[in-house]
Amino acid sequence: MKDLSCWSILSVLLFLGTSSLMAQKNLNLGLGYFGETATHPGLVAHLELEKSQSKKVSTLFRADLGAYVHARNHTGVFIDVHGGLRRYRNSGFFTEQYIGLGTLLSFYNGDGVFQRDENGNIRRASAFANLDIMPSVTLGIGYNLSKDATSANLLYFRPKVFWQLPFNNLALPHLALQVGFIHRIK
Amino acid sequence: MKKLFLSALLAISLFACEKSEFLSEGNYYFIRHKGATMPVWVKGNLESGVFLITVHGGPGSSGHEFAVTKSFTELEKDYAIVYWDQRFSGLSQGDPKKSTLSIDQFVEDVDVVVDFVRQQFNQPKLFMLGHSWGGGLSAAWVGRNNNQQKIQGWIDVDGSVYDSLEVQAVKHWTLERVPAKIAEGKDLKFWQYVIDWYQANPAPVYSTKEPYIFAAALDTSYNAAALADSNQLDYAKLLLRSPYSLAYFTNKVDARFADGLDFRPELRRINIPALVLWGKDDPTLPIELASFTYNTLGTAPDRKKKVEFEKCGHSPHYEQPTRFVAVMREFVEKWR
Numbered sequence: 001m002k003d004l005s006c007w008s009i010l011s012v013l014l015f016l017g018t019s020s021l022m023a024q025k026n027l028n029l030g031l032g033y034f035g036e037t038a039t040h041p042g043l044v045a046h047l048e049l050e051k052s053q054s055k056k057v058s059t060l061f062r063a064d065l066g067a068y069v070h071a072r073n074h075t076g077v078f079i080d081v082h083g084g085l086r087r088y089r090n091s092g093f094f095t096e097q098y099i100g101l102g103t104l105l106s107f108y109n110g111d112g113v114f115q116r117d118e119n120g121n122i123r124r125a126s127a128f129a130n131l132d133i134m135p136s137v138t139l140g141i142g143y144n145l146s147k148d149a150t151s152a153n154l155l156y157f158r159p160k161v162f163w164q165l166p167f168n169n170l171a172l173p174h175l176a177l178q179v180g181f182i183h184r185i186k
Numbered sequence: 187m188k189k190l191f192l193s194a195l196l197a198i199s200l201f202a203c204e205k206s207e208f209l210s211e212g213n214y215y216f217i218r219h220k221g222a223t224m225p226v227w228v229k230g231n232l233e234s235g236v237f238l239i240t241v242h243g244g245p246g247s248s249g250h251e252f253a254v255t256k257s258f259t260e261l262e263k264d265y266a267i268v269y270w271d272q273r274f275s276g277l278s279q280g281d282p283k284k285s286t287l288s289i290d291q292f293v294e295d296v297d298v299v300v301d302f303v304r305q306q307f308n309q310p311k312l313f314m315l316g317h318s319w320g321g322g323l324s325a326a327w328v329g330r331n332n333n334q335q336k337i338q339g340w341i342d343v344d345g346s347v348y349d350s351l352e353v354q355a356v357k358h359w360t361l362e363r364v365p366a367k368i369a370e371g372k373d374l375k376f377w378q379y380v381i382d383w384y385q386a387n388p389a390p391v392y393s394t395k396e397p398y399i400f401a402a403a404l405d406t407s408y409n410a411a412a413l414a415d416s417n418q419l420d421y422a423k424l425l426l427r428s429p430y431s432l433a434y435f436t437n438k439v440d441a442r443f444a445d446g447l448d449f450r451p452e453l454r455r456i457n458i459p460a461l462v463l464w465g466k467d468d469p470t471l472p473i474e475l476a477s478f479t480y481n482t483l484g485t486a487p488d489r490k491k492k493v494e495f496e497k498c499g500h501s502p503h504y505e506q507p508t509r510f511v512a513v514m515r516e517f518v519e520k521w522r
Contacts (some may be wrong), residue, residue, distance in 0.1 A: 021268075028373060038426060070214070070429075071209045071429070072208070072209055072227075072428075073277070073429045073431055111215055112215050113215070113216045113223070114215060114218070114302055115217065116301065118302075122298070122301050122306070122307075130281070142394070167433070168279070168282070169274075169281065170276065170438070171436075172433050175432070178230070
């Protein structure tokens with residue numbers, strides 16, 4: 001049921017993204033550092049569909065694929081999609097905000113996972129943890145090295161809050177910091 | 187902007203690469219059982235062949251809290267210490283069913299942890315220490331089946347073993363002190379509310395929060411400044427370079443499953459060496475409960491000992507690390 005609802009929402013977002021593609025003007029690619037709680041390191045790759053609404057404002061549909069390692073806690077691999085806005089300033093700075101939804105594949109990260117088998121013996125078990133739903137909210141600030149909204153070479157700094165659910169009958173919030181570069185390819 | 191960006195990247199990189207004892211010391215395992223994935227951190231002197239399994243309080247606290255105290259850091263020099271987070275607690279992961287919130291399930295989890303340690307570390311000499319709720323939980327495990335044959339000794343630190351007696355002890359402890367507070371003339375409405383609440387609720391249960399809030403509002407010997415000196419924490423490292431996650435704050439245990447807990451039968455069955463440690467100013471489980479636990483224990487008088495800590499509240503291991511370590515060493519060395 002959990003997976004079904006997750007994929008249903010993802011499908012809706014992908015449909016919206018495809019709709020956006022029909023009218024989009026630009027395609028961007030990006031790569032960045034993804035730090036869960038800032039310092040648990042990882043990488044994230046972005047594919048952005050950017051549609052200009054005016055000279056300074058554009059709407060975005062972004063898909064992220066990333067992974068990070070929180071030592072002695074878990075290793076996360078995620079794919080999530082975002083919808084949001086980016087506002088360019090004359091100074092070259094830009095701000096952005098997104099909401100997102102995705103899925104987080106996690107593995108326990110430690111010196112081993114163990115469980116008691118049906119015979120009462122302790123056995124090593126798989127480190128695979130869960131495939132969880134991952135909603136998120138992201139803010140961003142950055143700088144367009146091209147200083148021109150018609151072209152884009154963007155440095156960004158994005159704090160992100162994402163949730164892992166279900167987790168102990170609730171949802172576990174994670175804080176993350178992303179720092180990276182985006183280049184307009186089309 | 188470029189400089190700012192590069193500086194931020196450099197700062198993160200440097201901190202991320204800094205060595206952290208939270209990520210390097212000992213061995214860090216996970217135990218999966220009935221939907222929960224519970225971290226088990228084993229560190230200290232593994233070569234000693236003596237392992238102390240800690241059972242934390244709450245329910246809902248964390249075994250990792252022991253690991254950052256001066257007392258357990260000191261004990262790690264002599265023994266291996268096992269820090270374990272119970273289901274729904276601390277840094278535990280997974281998504282167990284609510285129906286697994288039961289005393290029997292928690293006792294079963296203790297059993298899995300003990301079997302894991304025995305197998306993973308080649309049948310070491312084991313001691314078990316429980317604090318607060320963990321005192322009762324560990325007593326329940328020790329006193330059931332033939333579990334006590336697996337360990338050398340049991341240490342109870344301000345442990346909770348008999349709900350209906352304890353809530354009345356807290357009530358008396360609180361109401362004895364309220365008149366003095368009223369005489370001080372401060373917060374009169376609050377202290378009158380305490381009296382009225384107890385008149386309306388003469389028999390609270392384990393999960394009732396108010397008695398503990400009232401008791402905590404009374405002065406004890408708890409000295410925050412002194413504690414900061416004896417348990418200095420690198421909070422930045424704990425937040426950014428350790429196993430800690432926000433689960434530490436979001437994991438919750440609905441304690442109603444423990445209402446009416448009564449581990450007297452298990453206590454009476456215990457006959458291994460036992461050490462009962464208690465803070466004389468404990469507002470959560472007042473000092474008379476130390477004698478109750480000590481007297482109810484089935485262990486022969488020459489194999490059990492009770493130590494009361496002067497000017498100490500609910501957590502002697504945290505509040506008086508030097509004396510705590512001394513009595514722990516004496517007990518373990520005698521019965522190892």
